[in-house]
Amino acid sequence: MAYAEKVFKVRNGVRTKQFTWRCKYKAPPGHKPPWLTESGFPTKKIAEDWGAEQEAAIRAGTWIDPAKLKTPFGKWVEIWKTSVHKRPRTQSSRAYLLDKLLLPEWEYKPLAEVNNVFNVQSWATRVSKPLGPHDPDTVAQARSLLSTILSAAEDAQYIPVNRLFGRRILAGADHVDDGEEEVWAQPDEAHRMYQRFGGVQGLMVLTDCYLGLRWGELTGLHKDNCLIKKIDKVDGKPFVRHVIRVDGRLGALHEDPIELDEAGLAAWHAAEDARLEMCRTKGWKANRRKTPKSRLEVYLGPPKNKYSAREVDVPEFLARLLDQHIESWPHEHPFTTPSGTWWLRGNFGRELRPVADGREAIPRKRGYAGREGWEPILKGFTMRGARHTADTWMKEDRVDRALRFGSLGWVPKDIEGTYEHITPEMRRHRLDALTARWRRGRRVMLRSVA
Structure with a gap:
């Protein structure tokens, strides 16, 4: 007693x-x-x-053992890391949030002190812009990760309950709606970007606006999964359509930062020494680059989740364009660079910027042919905006929710999603609506040029 x-x-x-x-x-x-x-x-x-x-x-x-409540947050994080296994990109993102936001504030503080809504609210307000250095979205991700770590501490009986679970903690610019949203395109804008970009890049933008594939699904697409013929029946008559299939095993390109271990760092330093020696023998001036913390691994793998493996119907005009492209394209994957290497998200985004945002003209001069100026088409447009475009068009065209969710790789988790199914008539309606948009977009663009 x-x-x-x-x-x-x-x-x-x-x-x-x-x-x-x-x-x-x-x-x-x-x-x-x-x-x-x-x-x-x-x-x-x-x-x-x-x-x-x-x-x-x-x-x-x-x-709960009081000694466990006094466990420093940093010590518990090391224990927690051994119990979770995520994709390399997720691990890299978590490592960044821990190193830059969570550990500097909480590493040596006991779990009992971290597991306090007021303390976390004060920290989030202090580190979020405009008071702090970090973007509110990044701080929100760190708060979410902190709650995940504390839930694991609750499961391991280091704390009685995760007090952050289910709590919305607002800080900094979270309190203000800046009105910004993803930029999406009208059909004529999509057509103008397609023509201005040209080549495989222009076709990538156009395809994504009409089909709404995720970036990794688009760049990882194999030609064997393109334009697969399907035959349905509508009113007893054959209804022929062509689909792009997102493969469930190798249907997406992944760009994952992998933290360098000792062997990886040694290999990097050896390559850097060789580069500097080559520059020295050729008489070039070169400085040693900063040692990286990670390397980018690019590989084909499963799409975002098991529900993302799907077939997306392709309208007839786009099927013709894709067929012509694949026929003359020398590589297995239709949406690589012209040399056959993978498009990386950042590299493609930099090429897209002048196409969508416009650029200034540079006059011709000796040794330089100059370049023409471009008026903006749709400032701020991104490939994520192309996916927003596809969804917005389907909603505007009153495409049935079951087909809209199925085309985008979403899974409705309500009772309606359990009982609704996709019919050939729904598919035909969507394809007809997209074809009408293509024709309307071309007409508007031609009128603006004239």
């Missing part, structure tokens, strides 16, 4: 008359030591009541 005893304060090595109360209570069976203590109580009754609560929690199986 719990009991209390006096603890006298000592000043300059001499015991004073001032004292507090310390509680001693029976530890769970098998715990060492068999008795536990907690100090700092102002009265004997408060100390005994607290001890009685601990013993009641032990009997109920809900007791």
Whole structure:
């Protein structure tokens, strides 16, 4: 049974008359030591009541060892890392959030202090713009990761409950709606970007606006999964359509930063030494580059989730363009660079910027042919905006929700999604609507040129 005893304060090595109360209570069976203590109580009754609560929690199986509550956050993170396995890109993103936001603030603080909504709210406000250095979206991701880590601590009985779970913590610019949203295109704008870009890049933009594939699904597409012929029946008559299939095993290109280990760092330094030696022998001036923390691994793998493996119907005009492109394209994957290497998201985005945002003309001069200026078509447009475009067009054309979700690789988790199904008539309606958009976009563009 719990009991209390006096603890006298000592000043300059001499015991004073001032004292507090310390509680001693029976530890769970098998715990060492068999008795536990907690100090700092102002009265004997408060100390005994607290001890009685601990013993009641032990009997109920809900007791949390105070030593675990005092575990530093950084120490628990190392334990937590051994219990989770995620894709390399997810691991890299988590490592960044831990190194830049979470560990600098919480590494040496006990879990009991981290597991406090007010403390986390204050931290989020302090580090978010305009008060702090970090974008509010990045801070929101760090808050979400912090809650995930604390939920694991709850499961491991390091804390009684994750107090951040289900709590919306607003900070900084989160309180203000800046009105920004993803830029999506009208049919004529998509057609103008297609013509201005030209080549495989222009076809990539056009295809994504009409089909809404994810970036990795578009760049990882294999020609064997393009324009597969399907025959349905509508009103008893054959309905022929062509589809692009997103393969469930190798249907997406992944760009994952992989943290460099000792062997990877040694290989990088060896390659850098060789580069510097080559520059020195050729008389070129070169400085040693900063040592990277990670390398980018590019590979084919499964799409975002098992539901993303799907078939997307292709309208007739786009099927013709894709067929002509694949017929003359020398590579297995239709949407690589002309040399056959993978398009990376950042590289393609840099090439897209002048096409969508416009560019200034550079006059011709000696040694340089100059270039023409481009008026903006759609400032801020991205390949993610192309996916927004496809969804927006389908909603505007009143495409049935089942087909819209199926085309984009979404899974409705409500009761309606369980019972609704895609019919050939739905597919024909969507293809007819997209063809009408293509024709309308060309007409508008031609009128604007004239």
